[in-house]
Amino acid sequence: MGAPPQAAMHYQGHPKNGQHCSICIQFVPGISAQSTGTCKVVDGAISPDGYCAAFSAT
Numbered sequence: 001m002g003a004p005p006q007a008a009m010h011y012q013g014h015p016k017n018g019q020h021c022s023i024c025i026q027f028v029p030g031i032s033a034q035s036t037g038t039c040k041v042v043d044g045a046i047s048p049d050g051y052c053a054a055f056s057a058t
């Protein structure tokens with residue numbers, strides 16, 4: 001069982017209202033702050049500048 005696909009979580013590759021993955025509690029960073037990472041609750045490669053419906057600020 002993987003995490004839900006990005007489309008199901010309304011993932012987008014850009015921030016929304018200043019909210020984005022690198023300041024979300026679910027984000028798992030990549031090698032550097034600018035690198036693509038992953039997410040604990042959304043499947044696949046995740047941009048630090050992305051955003052989805054499950055955003056939760058750190």
Ligand code: SF4
Pocket residue numbers: 011020021022024025026027028038039040041042046050051052053054055056
């Ligand atoms: S829950 Fe959504 S906003 Fe948070 S890191 Fe995962 S994809 Fe980004």
